[in-house]
Amino acid sequence: MANLVQPSILPGFMELLPEEQVEFNRVKRIIEKNFINYGFFPLDTPLIEKEEILLSKGGGETSKQIFRIEKAGESSTPQALRFDFTVSLARYCAQHSHEIHFPFRRYQIGKVYRGERSQRGRYREFYQCDIDIVGREKLAIENDAEVPALMYAIFSDLGLEGVRFHINNRKLLNGYFEFLEISCREDVLRTLDKLAKIGRDKVEKELEELGLTESQISQIFDLFKEGETNEEILDRLEGMEVENEVFQTGLSELRRVYETMQAFSVPEENIVIDLSITRGLDYYTGSVFETFLKGYESIGSICSGGRYDDLASNFTKEKLPGIGMSIGLTRLFYQLKEADLLHLEAEPYLKCLILPMGKEDLSYGIELVDVLREAGITAQIYLESGKLKKKFSYADKLGVPYVLIIGESERTEGKVSVKDMRTGEQKAISKDDLIQDLK
Amino acid sequence: MANLVQPSILPGFMELLPEEQVEFNRVKRIIEKNFINYGFFPLDTPLIEKEEILLSKGGGETSKQIFRIEKAGESSTPQALRFDFTVSLARYCAQHSHEIHFPFRRYQIGKVYRGERSQRGRYREFYQCDIDIVGREKLAIENDAEVPALMYAIFSDLGLEGVRFHINNRKLLNGYFEFLEISCREDVLRTLDKLAKIGRDKVEKELEELGLTESQISQIFDLFKEGETNEEILDRLEGMEVENEVFQTGLSELRRVYETMQAFSVPEENIVIDLSITRGLDYYTGSVFETFLKGYESIGSICSGGRYDDLASNFTKEKLPGIGMSIGLTRLFYQLKEADLLHLEAEPYLKCLILPMGKEDLSYGIELVDVLREAGITAQIYLESGKLKKKFSYADKLGVPYVLIIGESERTEGKVSVKDMRTGEQKAISKDDLIQDLK
Numbered sequence: 001m002a003n004l005v006q007p008s009i010l011p012g013f014m015e016l017l018p019e020e021q022v023e024f025n026r027v028k029r030i031i032e033k034n035f036i037n038y039g040f041f042p043l044d045t046p047l048i049e050k051e052e053i054l055l056s057k058g059g060g061e062t063s064k065q066i067f068r069i070e071k072a073g074e075s076s077t078p079q080a081l082r083f084d085f086t087v088s089l090a091r092y093c094a095q096h097s098h099e100i101h102f103p104f105r106r107y108q109i110g111k112v113y114r115g116e117r118s119q120r121g122r123y124r125e126f127y128q129c130d131i132d133i134v135g136r137e138k139l140a141i142e143n144d145a146e147v148p149a150l151m152y153a154i155f156s157d158l159g160l161e162g163v164r165f166h167i168n169n170r171k172l173l174n175g176y177f178e179f180l181e182i183s184c185r186e187d188v189l190r191t192l193d194k195l196a197k198i199g200r201d202k203v204e205k206e207l208e209e210l211g212l213t214e215s216q217i218s219q220i221f222d223l224f225k226e227g228e229t230n231e232e233i234l235d236r237l238e239g240m241e242v243e244n245e246v247f248q249t250g251l252s253e254l255r256r257v258y259e260t261m262q263a264f265s266v267p268e269e270n271i272v273i274d275l276s277i278t279r280g281l282d283y284y285t286g287s288v289f290e291t292f293l294k295g296y297e298s299i300g301s302i303c304s305g306g307r308y309d310d311l312a313s314n315f316t317k318e319k320l321p322g323i324g325m326s327i328g329l330t331r332l333f334y335q336l337k338e339a340d341l342l343h344l345e346a347e348p349y350l351k352c353l354i355l356p357m358g359k360e361d362l363s364y365g366i367e368l369v370d371v372l373r374e375a376g377i378t379a380q381i382y383l384e385s386g387k388l389k390k391k392f393s394y395a396d397k398l399g400v401p402y403v404l405i406i407g408e409s410e411r412t413e414g415k416v417s418v419k420d421m422r423t424g425e426q427k428a429i430s431k432d433d434l435i436q437d438l439k
Numbered sequence: 440m441a442n443l444v445q446p447s448i449l450p451g452f453m454e455l456l457p458e459e460q461v462e463f464n465r466v467k468r469i470i471e472k473n474f475i476n477y478g479f480f481p482l483d484t485p486l487i488e489k490e491e492i493l494l495s496k497g498g499g500e501t502s503k504q505i506f507r508i509e510k511a512g513e514s515s516t517p518q519a520l521r522f523d524f525t526v527s528l529a530r531y532c533a534q535h536s537h538e539i540h541f542p543f544r545r546y547q548i549g550k551v552y553r554g555e556r557s558q559r560g561r562y563r564e565f566y567q568c569d570i571d572i573v574g575r576e577k578l579a580i581e582n583d584a585e586v587p588a589l590m591y592a593i594f595s596d597l598g599l600e601g602v603r604f605h606i607n608n609r610k611l612l613n614g615y616f617e618f619l620e621i622s623c624r625e626d627v628l629r630t631l632d633k634l635a636k637i638g639r640d641k642v643e644k645e646l647e648e649l650g651l652t653e654s655q656i657s658q659i660f661d662l663f664k665e666g667e668t669n670e671e672i673l674d675r676l677e678g679m680e681v682e683n684e685v686f687q688t689g690l691s692e693l694r695r696v697y698e699t700m701q702a703f704s705v706p707e708e709n710i711v712i713d714l715s716i717t718r719g720l721d722y723y724t725g726s727v728f729e730t731f732l733k734g735y736e737s738i739g740s741i742c743s744g745g746r747y748d749d750l751a752s753n754f755t756k757e758k759l760p761g762i763g764m765s766i767g768l769t770r771l772f773y774q775l776k777e778a779d780l781l782h783l784e785a786e787p788y789l790k791c792l793i794l795p796m797g798k799e800d801l802s803y804g805i806e807l808v809d810v811l812r813e814a815g816i817t818a819q820i821y822l823e824s825g826k827l828k829k830k831f832s833y834a835d836k837l838g839v840p841y842v843l844i845i846g847e848s849e850r851t852e853g854k855v856s857v858k859d860m861r862t863g864e865q866k867a868i869s870k871d872d873l874i875q876d877l878k
Contacts, residue, residue, distance in 0.1 A: 005495045007534035007754040009485055010518060015531070017538055018480035018545065025481050037812050039789045039819035041457035042464050046448055046564055047486070047550060048506075056444045067487070069520075070507040079449060081508075092454070095446035099456055101836040103823065106457065111486060125485055135823070142801060142822040153812075263805045315446040350478045362581065366702045373476050373592075380478035383581040384542065384574070397540040 012118030013125050014330050019399070022349045023342065024333055027158065028109065030344075031129050031327065034154045035107035038146070040131050043106045045088040047113075051078035053091050056314040065115040081113040085130045086311075086324070093134055094315035102136040102320075103143065109329075121338070123330050132324035134311055139321045141253050144287040144307055145260030147325050151291065151303050152266045154327075159343060160336075162294035163302075165266065166274035169254040169287050170306075172237070173278065175247025176223065180216050186282065188212070188220075195224075195276040196297075223275050230258060230273045250286070257287055285309040289325060299335045303327045352379040352438065353400040355391045357407035364411045368404065368431060375435045395421065402438065451557030452564050453769050458838070461788045462781065463772055466597065467548065469783075470568045470766065473593045474546035477585070479570050482545045484527040486552075490517035492530050495753040504554040520552040524569045525750075525763070532573055533754035541575040541759075542582065548768075560777070562769050571763035573750055578760045580692050583726040583746055584699030586764050590730065590742050591705045593766075598782060599775075601733035602741075604705070605713035608693040608726050609745075611676070612717065614686025615662065619655050625721065627651070627659075634663075634715035635736075662714050669697060669712045689725070696726055724748040728764060738774045742766045791818040791877065792839040794830045796846040803850045807843065807870060814874045834860065841877065 009015055016024055036042075048069060055063055067081040082088055085108045093104065109129045118124055131150060133143045148165050155163040170189070177185045191206045200221070207217050225236070234255050242248070254273065261271055279288040286307035293299060305325030312320050336342040352372055356365040365381045372379035380400075382391050395403045405417040405426075416434055419426040429437055448454055455463055475481075487508060494502055506520040521527055524547045532543065548568045557563055570589060572582045587604050594602040609628070616624045630645045639660070646656050664675070673694050681687070693712065700710055718727040725746035732738060744764030751759050775781040791811055795804040804820045811818035819839075821830050834842045844856040844865075855873060858865040868876055 004755065005491055005753050007492070007530045007751075008489070009530075009534075010487060010489060010516060013485040013487070015484055017535065018482065018543075021481045021483055024483070036788075037815065037817050039792075039817050041788070042460045043457065044460055044463070045454055046452040048449060048452070048552075048564065050447070050449060052444050053446070068509040070509055077449060091446045091448075095448075096456065101833060105819070113487075125487065138823075140822040140824065142805075146820075146822070260801075260805070263802050265809050312446075314444050316443065349475075349480070353478075363702050366581075366699070370704050376476065378476050378478050380544070381585075383579040383585070384577075385579065394540060 010124075012116070012123055014123055014334070019349075020337075023344065026344050026346055027333060027342070028127070028129075028329060030157045031154050031329070032107070032109060034150060034157065035109075035129075035131060038105075038131075038150045038153075040105045040107040040150075043089070043092065043108045044110065045082070045085070045092060045108065047081055047111070048079050049082055049088060049091070051080050054080055054082065054087055056087070067113045067115060083114050084112055085110070085128055085326075086132075089130075089132055089134070089324075090312040090320075091315055093320055094312040094318070097136070097316065097318055097320075102134065103139060104134045105131070106134075107131045121331060121334050123334075126328060126330035129327040129329050130324060131326075132322050134320050134322035137319055137321075139323065141256050141287075142260050144253070144323050145257045145264055147305065147323050148289055148291075149261055149264030149266050151325055151327070152261075152270060155291075155303075158336075160293060160341065162296070164270055164272050164292050164294055165261070166272045166277045166290045166292065166301075167254065167257060167261075167287065168273070168275055168277040168289075169250040169257070170278060170284055171246050171250030171286055172254060173223075173250070173275065175244040175250055176220075176242060179242050179244040179247060180219055182212060182216055184210055189278040192220075192276050193278040230268065230271060233273045233275075234258070253286060279304065279306055283308045287323065293341070296335075296339055296341070299339065302332050302335075348399065348401050350378050350380060350398055350400050352377060352402045352404055353395045353398065354379065354381040354404045354406065355388070355395070356381070357388065357405070359385065361406045361408070361411055365406050368406070368416060368434070371431070371435065372438070375439075377435070377438055404434075449563075451555070451562055453562055453773070458788075459776075462783065465783050465785055466772060466781070467566070467568075467768060469596045470593050470768070471546070471548060473589060473596065474548075474568075474570060477544075477570075477589045477592075479544045479546040479589075482528070482531065482547045483549065484521070484524070484531060484547070486520055486550070487518050488521055488527060488530070490519050493519055493521065493526055495526070506552045506554060522553050523551055524549070524567055524765075525571075528569075528571055528573070528763075529751040529759075530754055532759055533751040533757070536575075536755065536757055536759075541573065542578060543573045544570070545573075546570045560770060560773050562773075565767060565769035568766040568768050569763060570765075571761050573759050573761035576758055576760075578762065580695050580726075581699050583692070583696045583762045584703055586744065586762050587728055587730075588700055588703030588705050590764055590766070591700075591709060594730075594742075597775075599732060599780065601735070602709055603711050603731050603733055604700070604709060605711045605716045605729045605731065605740075606693065606696060606700075606726065607712070607714055607716040607728075608689040608696070609717060609723055610685050610689025610725055611693060612662075612689070612714065614683040614689055615659075615681060618681050618683040618686060619658055621651060621655055623649055628717040631659075631715050632717040669707065669710060672712045672714075673697070692725060718743065718745055722747045726762065732780070735774075735778055735780070738778065741771050741774075787838065787840050789817050789819060789837055789839050791816060791841045791843055792834045792837065793818065793820040793843045793845065794827070794834070795820070796827065796844070798824065800845045800847070800850050804845050807845070807855060807873070810870070810874065811877070814878075816874070816877055843873075 069079045111125055112128050113125055187210050195203050237251050277288055277290050284306035288306035290301040291303035307323045309321050310319055311322045354365045354369050356362050369379050369381040401421055403419045410416050414431050415428045416431050417428045508518045550564055551567050552564055626649050634642050676690050716729050723745035727745035729740040730742035746762045748760050749758055750761045793804045793808050795801050808818050808820040840860055842858045849855050853870050854867050855870050856867045
């Protein structure tokens with residue numbers, strides 16, 4: 001016998017046991033069903049893209065984390081695994097701009113790859129679930145409300161009532177900084193983004209280090225007041241009389257998004273206007289979103305996104321503005337399980353197991369399993385020989401709620417003994433009543 | 440402006456337009472629904488595995504076609520993309536043998552990678568849809584019938600009535616060669632596998648070159664008779680009085696599989712006992728299957744598989760026999776489209792598009808789109824401003840069957856004008872009757 005290879009997977013990859021995988025797939029399916037229900041079209045781009053496409057925005061952190069493919073077969077084009085869907089979406093929209101219809105509403109669910117340091121709850125291979133609406137030349141601000149509303153519908157279906165959409169608009173901040181004559185606006189944004197994490201004192205200190213005056217810093221903090229309602233924040237900002245067009249555009253967009261989210265049935269209490277949310281990525285230009293779970297804020301944002309002015313500027317001269325949000329499903333699933341927050345009501349995965357007592361009962365059992373499946377009831381027949389105890393033990397392990405026992409008497413009388421594994425009750429019924437009884 | 444990067448993908452990758460992707464996903468969903476209905480559990484192993492796992496069977500052709508990953512981040516373990524699911528299944532079963540329950544019934548649908556020379560209809564990234572039933576120590580022969588029966592259910596749901604399962608058993612051939620005292624049995628099997636492709640004369644010639652005597656060759660061809668029914672073939676083989684235990688086991692297994700497939704509701708005419716089917720891969724040890732479409736045999740086998748004695752011998756000393764079949768979905772989809780064989784009856788992907796005439800109609804439109812989605816009717820509201828003609832042109836391009844027009848009169852009267860895009864008919868109905876009317 002050859003030496004055995006130790007069966008194992010690489011660190012940083014999630015692999016589930018079958019029962020966990022069933023639950024994961026249920027979550028994934030809920031997400032997809034909502035994407036479809038809202039009229040988003042599926043997209044399934046290659047996992048491998050040309051490196052010049054993936055790195056078209058420039059290298060940096062991304063290029064260090066990328067999984068490069070060594071020459072495979074005949075191809076010598078530098079290629080690598082995608083690290084998100086946004087680059088592929090941009091490439092796709094530019095490549096097919098005359099075959100797709102704008103506003104282009106697409107979803108993509110699949111795996112992406114980042115060579116991050118692997119640690120608890122962080123994965124190098126993970127599912128992302130993205131939706132984007134991409135316009136040509138322009139895209140109405142109401143789209144910025146529909147996208148988080150769809151995400152809200154998903155979290156509701158997942159039973160996560162404590163979900164809070166923190167919304168902001170970068171124009172509002174950028175315009176305000178312009179108004180305050182602050183030049184290093186990107187740096188200030190990045191610093192403010194840490195407000196919830198490191199607190200006001202540390203943020204003030206960092207802003208000082210960026211060269212902001214005391215007056216500028218104090219005026220920045222005029223934006224933030226604790227304990228206000230969403231309406232109070234908007235009213236106050238409108239009353240501040242900031243003479244800057246970008247600020248005023250941002251503010252009116254923010255109000256419009258806030259109000260339209262509610263029109264799309266997101267309850268007011270699930271929306272938090274939060275001016276400290278800025279999103280790290282440079283390419284967001286308007287609305288920005290982060291999503292937290294009330295009481296579980298330490299998990300971090302579970303769904304983020306925002307508005308970008310120009311999706312595909314590296315690939316086309318056409319201006320393609322868009323709005324998108326993304327759920328990092330693998331990490332979310334891990335965290336929801338850790339926090340014991342996932343309690344989906346669902347039919348048992350496998351509803352019936354048929355146990356024939358002897359070989360001669362097999363064909364009757366096969367007839368029954370066919371009838372069940374035809375009626376859409378998931379069913380399996382145990383085809384192995386062996387003692388009844390072993391057969392029941394298999395049923396136990398699978399967690400199947402109904403065991404259908406078939407012996408000589410059942411077979412000759414056209415009946416079946418149905419055992420409810422949760423109550424232990426058992427009764428013999430006619431095979432013609434079986435479907436009715438199980439439904 | 441920076442130089443533009445040409446938006447394109449690598450050769451050998453399938454990327455679809457949204458409408459095609461919808462159709463592809465429908466096919467994938469039909470496959471998955473059947474897998475679930477038959478009580479197979481999902482598995483989702485990493486796309487990247489350690490090279491020592493992937494190549495545990497030894498290199499050869501596989502190692503040339505493998506997509507290797509260059510060192511990504513901190514990991515220095517040699518790793519590569521999976522080229523099938525079987526290796527990962529073997530690794531998984533060995534790794535988790537005490538956490539999973541045998542017979543272990545799993546399905547996996549996902550992408551695999553092979554650096555083949557790219558050509559029309561051949562892909563380097565493609566979906567496989569696999570089912571396997573893995574036993575511990577032993578596994579009843581009836582499983583070998585259930586697996587193709589499940590595949591038959593799928594092809595029926597896809598509307599491919601002309602599907603033909605060609606079945607054989609390698610024991611039968613191996614035992615027969617043993618009986619004929621032929622030593623190079625693997626070579627003979629591989630040669631016979633080409634019978635349908637290259638014809639009897641060429642096969643005879645190749646067998647001669649392998650050193651077989653005239654008498655051996657003529658006795659091999661005694662196995663094949665044209666124009667016989669399945670029953671006639673089985674009866675004739677049983678009458679041949681071949682004194683070899685392996686042969687007799689293979690023959691009785693073949694009969695059992697043939698009869699049990701019919702018990703599992705596969706019509707007799709969809710089964711072809713075909714002794715020339717041997718499957719190239721060495722690890723099949725009993726039942727083997729290929730699937731052809733009547734009238735489209737040139738497409739080749741659209742679903743193949745078989746029985747193996749020992750799945751995970753490279754990873755564990757436990758003996759894990761199994762039976763599995765696989766659909767190469769990407770190639771199948773391509774071929775079915777090429778041959779115009781795919782005509783799924785399905786609801787339109789997007790059923791309703793709401794067109795508000797003016798800005799002031801938006802919130803009423805949002806109210807309606809919410810009601811539709813709540814009722815499970817896929818719907819979109821057109822949020823952009825613009826002329827009515829442009830809005831209708833968008834509806835046309837999306838191929839949406841119902842357009843819901845909202846203007847001032849509809850809004851003030853609580854109505855909606857529903858236009859059937861296929862007939863051109865338009866009628867105003869109360870918003871309370873909308874769901875009823877559309878269902």
